[in-house]
Amino acid sequence: MSESADNPLVEFRDVNFSHAAASAPIISHLTFAVQQGETLVMLGESGSGKTTALKLINRLLLPNSGQVLVENKPTAEWDPIRLRRRTGYVIQEGGLFPHFTVEKNVGLVPALERWGEDKIKNRVDELLSIVGLEPNEFAGRYPGELSGGQRQRVGVARALAAEPPLLLLDEPFGALDPLTRASLQKEFIDISKRLKKTAVFVTHDVREALLLGSRIGLMHKGELLLLETPENFLKSKNKQALAYKETLALAPFNPDPVEERA
């Protein structure tokens, strides 16, 4: 990673954010960088500010002070439409459009970017295969006709459609049953390795963070407490990190996949 350390894809510089109405800041003095090709997991409880941090990256929100840079350019200076079309976004349950077929959902950003019909069709088939859905079977279905896991796969395929350099994922697997979640986590590792995507992944599940993250950023009350590799996270003496580790002790965790990756 050291070769790209000078050229981070996303960088937070002393970012503060609060909603006008709320008195308490949601994000305070957030400073960190996301390197090319890594999967940075933001771990934290609800209300810790991790989702807000994610939305600051694709300019769904703008910081009150400080800067969020994407490709070295502050988000405030980005054309928000361009920025968002270059950023894949996956949310819980996929946030799929219920009135679009799977094909139309996945091909949305390419269609917005005015790719040709054939090119879109090929890309959709390719992506559905990547996320493990048989195109002929699923392309014509509506989201209402899919299982939760299938919807989530479509959500990932949609985010990847226009080959964005950056993926943002907001607890994408949170609502799935444990077995489906496990298989999707595994596939996500495969996909991000294969496609060499940079990803920022928000979760409250420490196992998921250890499994998927090349680095883990621990968020608490709007602040970033530590930003470490999974190995160092497990060695950390930080109170919050220890608390998370304790939950693992209740059911021993085997960090093999992480080591395999490292």
Place this chain on the structure above:
Amino acid sequence: MSFWHFLQQNWPELLQHLREHLWLVFISTVISVAIGIPTGILLTRKKSLRSPVLGIANVMQTIPSLALFGFLIPLPFIGGIGARTAIVALVLYSLLPIIRNTVTGILGVDANVREAAVAMGMTGRQVLWQVELPLAMSVIITGVRVALVIAIGVTTIAAAVGAGGLGVFIFRGIRQFDNNLLLAGAVPAALLALIADFGLGRLEGRFSAVRRQTTATAARRKGFAVAAITAITVALVTGIYLGSRDSRSHTAQSQKAHVVVGSKDFTESALLGEIVAQMLEARGMTVERNFELGGNLPHDALLAGKIDLYPEYTGTAYTAILKHPPVTDPRTVYEQVKKEYDEKFNVAVSDPLGFDNTFAILVRGGEARRLQLKTISDAVPYARNWRAGFGQDFMSRADGYPGFVKAYGLKFAEQPREMDLALTYIALASDKVDLIAGNSTEGRIAALDLFQLEDDRHYFPPYEAVYLVRNDSWSRLPALSEVLGKLAHAIPTEEMRQLNYEVDANKRGQAEVVRDWLKRKGLL
């Protein structure tokens, strides 16, 4: 006459009114959709506008339709008599459900879906057209559906401002106490409402079910929806075509010099309008009839220049319009009305037509014979146990109810029912009330075996029939003064009652009755 027989006989007229009805509903709904949906969208963007705009639209709906029509008549551009006024009123009524449902539908779109759309890099316009509107569509269509059904209903009232439609039959049916006419207006209007409701319900179902259907059922549903939309479209387009053909012929007519004759919404006034209309036609003029105008509409329309003349009663003009306290001397009333109308309104008053249509206090004939009633005073002791029913006009005017009960010291068992004048006769005949204030020239007095109690204290002022004519119409209509001259003192009370009876009891057409009478009198 059976309803079927009646329909067969009146088929062309029914089709014409149906066409007018469809045309009014279609145009007003298209305009309200064109205004309402963009307004609704705007309100989802500008939260501060939401409650004031919805509030105004809400208030619009609470205004009684006849009042709204009356309010619109004197207004320039949007007002007047006929289809335009009706369409303006219909649009005002239809807006609320469309605006409200557009707002509700769009705000009801899942926040996650909207956020995903923005995060995918959709522009505001793309979010609206590709996500918000499609997902809100079923709710918006519900709004259009409600608006359409409201419009179909309110359009029946549009007949009161001369816009035509199925309401013409309903108003005439009430006036002439004729169930066939009432049904001929009400049944097609109800069917229209049901068809519209069903058709749009189908369409709505197609949009709301979109999330869960398989592709096969989607295609099938699409088939149903397409069939329903096609049927509605064909019906409406036919309406438009025929409607526009109508309006073209109207335009052609208006190029010739023509006179607009108005009348109030009861048989006698319509007959008097028809009399002058036919006489003018016989003298080569084109006549536009704006009959059956309710309440104060004829007066407003005359002052606004929407009609050239209409039949009025001196007593009504004197007390209800000029707001003088009632006077019993016919000469004084006539002269005063003539003078003040000229000064205040620039309107001329014709010579009296020869009959007096005063209030007739009526009871059932059987009751009068049993109790040997001749005069109103005779009835006072019995009235304590009676229920009375009066027209809205009688209840509110200076020479009406309050003075009447005072003059005779009358008390009734309960507060009198206030109802449509035309309905009071049947209410009396069918024992729903025991005393009413009808018109002395009413044809149904004999037909329903009602008895007129004599006004032994001379409470009621004179109501001589006259025509009121705009002074600026004379120069345009040279034949008018000759016609009105011939009609001076030409209609005795008995003849007027007979004319009313022919229409109300014998169910003959107004035009035919008037033609026969004019021939017999040699007035054509």
